[in-house]
Amino acid sequence: MGSKDIGDIDGYYLHALEAKAEKTITLSDYIAQANREAVHAGQPFGCAVVKRRMKGVQDGYVVRDVATDVRLMNRLQEMEGALQDVAFDRWYALDKQHRSSS
Template sequence: MTNPSKAKGTAWESLLVAYLREHHNPASHRNVQMGAKDIGDIDGYYLHALEAKAEKTITLSDYIAQANREAVHAGQPFGCAVVKRRMKGVGDAYVVRDLATDVRLMNRLRDMEEALQATAPTVWARYDAQHREAA
C-alpha cells in the first residue's frame, strides 16, 4: 500500500522538475534521498538546494532550516523551499528563503550585474531588457 503523503510529495516534485526543465534548466532532476546528508529534493535550480513542500500545514521555519542545511550538504550557496499553493498551478508556488539568504543572493546578483555592466554594457542592456519584459 502506498503512503498517500509520500505520493503527494513525489507528484509535486515531478511537477516542479517539469516546470524547471521548461523554464529554467533542462537538466533539472529529482535527487536520491541521502538521509542525514540529504542534498535537497531537486537539483538544477541554479545555485540552490531546493526543498519541495506540498503539505496542508505550512511550517516555513522548518522548511527554511531544512533547505539551508541541505544547501551546505549539496555545496550550494543558497537554500530555498518551493511550497505548493493549494488549488494553484506550479508557477504560483511560493519560493521561500530567510532574509539573510535573500540578502546574500541579492548582493551576488547586484555585484554580477555591476561587473557585467562595466565590462560589457551592450550585453548587460540586452539581458536587462529581456528580463524586464519577462516580469
C-alpha cells in the same frame, strides 16, 4: 535522504531546493532544512518551493530567509556590476529583455 540530504530537486540554479506540498505549512522548518541541504550540496543558497493547496505548482511560492535573500541580492548586484564593467552593451540588452519579460 538522511543526515546529508542535498535537496529534493537538482538544477535550480545556485540553490538546494526543498519541495513541499503539505496541509500545514511550516516555513521556518522548510527554510532550516533547505539551508542545511545547501551546505551538503555545496550550493550557496537554500530555498523551499511550497505548493499551494488545490492549486498548480506554478501558483506556489519560492521562499528563503531574509539573510539568504540579502546574500543573493548582493551577489546579483555585484555580478551585474561586473558585467556592466566588461560588456556594457550585453548587460544593457539583458537588462532590457528582463524588464520587458512577463
